[in-house]
Amino acid sequence: MKKITSLLLILLPFFSCLAQSSNFRYDDYFYYKNNLFLQTPFVLINTAVEKMKAGDSLGAISLLKEAAATGVYDTTLLIPFPQMRFITQTPQWKIIAQQIAHTRAVYDDPRNMQIITSDIDNFWKIFDRRSQPGIEQLIMKEYILKGTMGLRTFFDVRMNSSVTQVIQFMRSHKKYLQSIRPVSQNLQRFKPGIIAAANKLEALYPPAIFPPTTFLIGIFNTFGTTDGGAGSLIGAEFICDTNTVVKDELNAWRASNISDSSELLGIIIHELIHVEQRTLAPKTLLDRAINEGAADFVSQLVLGFNSNSKMHVYGNAHEKELWPAFKKQMDGTQYSDWLYNGQNTPPGVPADLGYYIGFKICEAYYNKAADKKQAVQDILTIQDFKKFFELSGYGQ
Structure with a gap:
């Protein structure tokens, strides 16, 4: 209800126009329904998906071009649904991909x-x-x-x-x-x-x-x-x-x-x-935990300290009981016991302990690797989370 109230504040001028005219303007409705007034990459990409669902492939391509021009730096953001992937086979894709490559080049200097x-x-x-x-x-x-x-x-x-x-x-x-x-x-x-x-x-x-x-x-x-x-x-x-x-x-x-x-x-x-992560989209609890744990692990390599130290104090003290409990659920898609659960944890138990498990899996993989720089690249580009876990040797 709160979101509807806020949206009505934006839509009132539009609905007033409709009340004064019998001509329904689909483009205006589509504009406000999809928050296109925000003109952000996410809004433009999601609206392109809606255009494709409505059979308007030219409209979808036009929106993806707009999205690329706003500073999108990852081509995978533009094709989140199977029905969008045909665009990569069109002549327009080269233009879109070149714009994204240009943006990545602009962003390649940390200074x-x-x-x-x-x-x-x-x-x-x-x-x-x-x-x-x-x-x-x-x-x-x-x-x-x-x-x-x-x-x-x-x-x-x-x-x-x-x-x-x-x-x-x-x-x-x-x-x-x-x-x-x-x-x-x-x-x-x-x-x-x-x-x-x-x-x-x-x-x-x-x-x-x-x-x-x-x-x-x-x-x-x-x-x-x-x-x-x-x-x-x-x-x-x-x-x-x-x-x-x-x-x-x-x-x-x-x-x-x-x-x-x-x-x-x-x-x-x-x-x-x-x-930086260019992994396969996480699906299972194991996938998501490794994805989050990887961010913490590589952060520690960069900074020289662990930014979730309190979690790790608890995790290290309870690892022998945490791992078997996690293992039972890791191939499922329910993750509320382990991730993003800050309001649902027992007293004295840190939230997001899936981060800890994912960190330990990445740490085990890195420690086994002879080439540490290649290990970092592997961690940031995982395409098969289950295989990565098996190669890490963690808990085995």
């Missing part, structure tokens, strides 16, 4: 990596006006639509495209937000450390690319993601100074998941490793 914080500045301007009339339109116009590609992507893939939820978050967490404001407004200070780590990653894995990292303020749904093909997107509402943060508005899950800014670099590099 030029963009660290974007402009959305944070825009958020605070809106936050200070959160009680005034018309705040819904103000958020959409001055925060979302004026925001970066990263913010617009995050709004679509992680914020339910809901202005209503943004307003509720501002109002229900105003003391907390004020307490993290100084930290959020000084995130550019991390750029030298991020660039230095990116340089280490390039030395470890020469094919690496370095698309933008965008800091934004979301609604407490995820700390970091690369979903949507707009680079690494970081929810700065999770970043605080533990000496000054005010927690009394936070539920237990949020209070346990906020991070001191000193821990930020591990999150950034974890997400950057996800950008």
